[in-house]
Amino acid sequence: MRSRSHTTSIRTLVWILILTSVVAVCAVIGGGYIIVADISQQKDTINIELEQNNHSVRQLETAIAQIRSETLQLFYEEPESNNLGTIIDRYPTILLPLVERLDDQDTQIKFQQYLNELKRLASETDVWFQRHKIIKKEHLHGKQRATVRDLLQRLRSFTNIHLGQQRLEEAIEIRNWRTASKPVREVISTKIINKRREPWFLLFNEIQTEVANLSQQTEILISALQVSRLADVRDNLLKPSIEHLERNLLILDDVRDISAEPALQILEDLKIALFGKDYQIDQQYQTIVARGGLYQLSFDRLQLHQQQAQHEKALQTNYVELENINAHLSQLTQKQYDLLSNRTQQQLQQGLNKAIFGGGIVLLFVFGLGIAISRRVNQQVHQLAVLQRHNELILHAAGDGIVGIDARGYTTFVNPAANALLGFKPEELMGRCFTTLMPVLRESGDVLPHDDHPVKQSLLLTAGQTCRSNNEYFQRRDGSLFSAQYITTPLIGEHNQNEGAVLVFKDISEQQQDKRQLLKKKQQLDYLANHDVLTELPNRRLFRKKLHLAIERCSRTSGEIAVLFIDLDRFKRINDSLGHEVGDMLLKAVAQRLQKCVSHSSTLARLGGDEFVVLIEESSVAENVAEKCRRLLKALSSLFEVDEHRLFVSASIGVSRFPHDAKDETGLMSNADVAMYYAKNHGKNNFQFYTPDMNARAREFQELEIKLRDGLDRQQFILHYQPQLDINTHCLIGVEVLIRWLHPQLGLVPPADFIPLAEESGLIVPIGEWVLLNACKQNQRWIEQGLTPIRVAVNISAIQFQSDLQSTIAKVLQQTGMDANLLELEITESMLMDEHNKIIDVMHSLKKQGIHFSIDDFGTGFSSLSYLKRMPVDKLKIDRSFIKDVINNDNDAAIATSVISLGLNMHLEVIAEGVEQLEQELFLREHGCHSVQGYLHAKPMPADEFVKWRQQH
16 A cells, blocks of 8 residues: 555656656747747848848949949940940939948048049040040041042042043054054154153153052051151151142143143142141141141041040049948948847847756756666667677678778778788788788889888878878789779777777779770860861861960060961862862871971961961061961972872962061961961962051952942943954954943942952852843844844853853843844853863853853963863953964964964864954964954943944944
8 A cells, every 4th residue: 555655656756747847848948939039030130231231232333333334335335325424323322321321421421522533534534425426437437538539539630631641642653653664663663752751751650659659648647546656647758748749740830731730729629638728837847737637637536545545544443442432331231240240149148048047957857867768778788789780791791891900900800802802811811910911002013111001001090080092002912913992090999099990992993994094085085176187287276275375475575476377279179170088188298298397396287178377486587487488388389299180289378476466366367367368369379478458458348349239239330342353354243241330439440450359249140140131131222223233242250150140141131132142151261160060061051042152361271171172162262461472472472373273173263352453463364363352443332332333334
């Protein structure tokens, strides 16, 4: 009964203890919850305010960035309007509320000062912007440039008119000379020579030269980049040229009965257009005081560039100060946040103290549970023994070698994987010194000393440290080696003493081999990424890297480098005619020959196609570079024997130098490319150094292309007709159609000045269609007027053959109603080098329709008889270059007679163009030429003049 009562009391006490502990824990939890909730609310308030301040700071940074961006656009992108002032006005609306929240009066005063300065600069910048727009528009598209060029053209016309009159008189005398007797011929010759020696004739030539010089000097004035250069051009170029021209005009007025007053007035207008209406000559310094005109416009433009740099520098200074203010506000925001955080931390500490008090009560409850915990410990000990047995099973099953070592370095545990990797039996390792049994070797093959053995090292480590490696070798029992990856971990006792170590290792020989193979493949890929596959030369990517490094070195050492841009001439013809395999072998041979000419310190690379480039870092002065270019051209001029083909190639080289021509790799490459194209356009097989005026010529080329497109749209082209006559009867048998460009400013532009541009830009197709249509239309109109039908010869470009020429001709014949038999198409020999099979197929198709074909300029191009016999050609046309000296030059005579003989043997009609002398016609008639064309009988003329000529002949 008592025992039962004690049991009831114990149970009652236990339940009271349990209930008390529960109440205490709940009280501690509730108090902690209230403290945490209060602190959390304060923290949220702090975070919201901090986020607002940070958002304002970010808005300020964004505003500064917008101001900077607007400044850059204003100075470099030239927008239509200036928004800098509007953006600056938004800046105070963001900053002032933030300064008020932070209560920082000093920052507000400083900001107002910088803001006022910034607004002042913005106002000045706006004035600069408006003036810059006006000056630039006037400089690029204003009337002053056009006025100067028009006055120069009028001066040219003045000299051309009078010189033209002299040439006309000479032409009449020469015609009389041909029909006169020998004594009369001597008199006429003496008269012509004396006229050419007259002072007025020489004066006109000097005037013509001075006008050309003025044109070039005016362009130099327009393109000047420095104010000092303007004064130099004004006083040292323009002033002497104008004075010399004016002096010659005054002398001309006295020498011959020719009034130079119009030219002097034009010259005075030119001075006004150049230097302004109120210009003066400073007699003391012999300089021109310009008060307007094109000179003042160029001066204002350069002065605005200087003002741009000043405004930009001042604005950047203010931007830096505003950014410093932003940084200061950000620091103030952080300080305020730190202050509030410390206050919250104190409140948190107070709450923790209260929680500790409640935790003491809970600790009493935990102490009461100690007995129960001790019983639980016994159960855990049993479970630990089971776990240790499981760990041993896991260690034995592991694939990596695991070795346990005591503090002396003796083996205490070895798993089966370690035995297998090292070739030892378990009893041979257990209880033995591991460092003695298993030496470790470096990659070089040297055995690690005893003190450097990883096991020995691990016995010296402290808690948390390890010793690991993957580039050393373990030695097996039989002496063989294997590459091992290992880690040794010290076993630290309760008192931080080293009680041994655990060594875990595995064989990584296969991984190392795979890694070496992967590295080899990576090296191969790197090589392919930086080298040309065909020639094994560096490619564009590697060349630009080397060029960039060379520029950096030269920038540090004030050195010089040169870039040679090499492009093979007419390589496409070889590639297309002989095949790409021959072309590739030729490129390899060219690369090998170029490589022999390039020194070890220079770099030769292939950019693609037939383009190569050389980087010269030593001896980059112009004379040495020129000598290297000559050596390269000479090396390429020798015969190439490629797959049983004997080939000759040449190259065009463009040169640009650092730092003379450009400051970066893009500029050097671009300028070298421009110089290379300049070399191609000047005869090929030569080299050219880059000059700034090449870009000017490129711009003129672009402007001419725009004018050419406008000319096509505005019907500025006209056709001239040159008769073709039978050499025996002088009867009209045909007419060649020649296009002329009548430009309102440029005047009558000959075909040689715009046809190459039309072919390059693709405009030759619509221009060619226009010529075909109008030539056929005019011929049909003559037939309808009752004139005898004649055949019209029209020149055709190779590009027109590639643009469905058959459909174009069919459409023209249908629209005009002209008989196809009256149309003759003139082609050149060089056209047969590109896609000759396609061109010959088109010719056969057109021939079936009745259209005739002739080969223009025969003997100056490819002259392949294998192509000639395949083409449906009706006529061979001897080039004027062979006719010019056919009487005096045996070579020209031999070529002309050979062409005539070839035509006669192949039953082809032969016509000679450029016949200007009766002796030439007699020579051609004697050797069997069928027909002639040239100034001896008639020059090219408009349609109405041609009709009058026909009626007279």
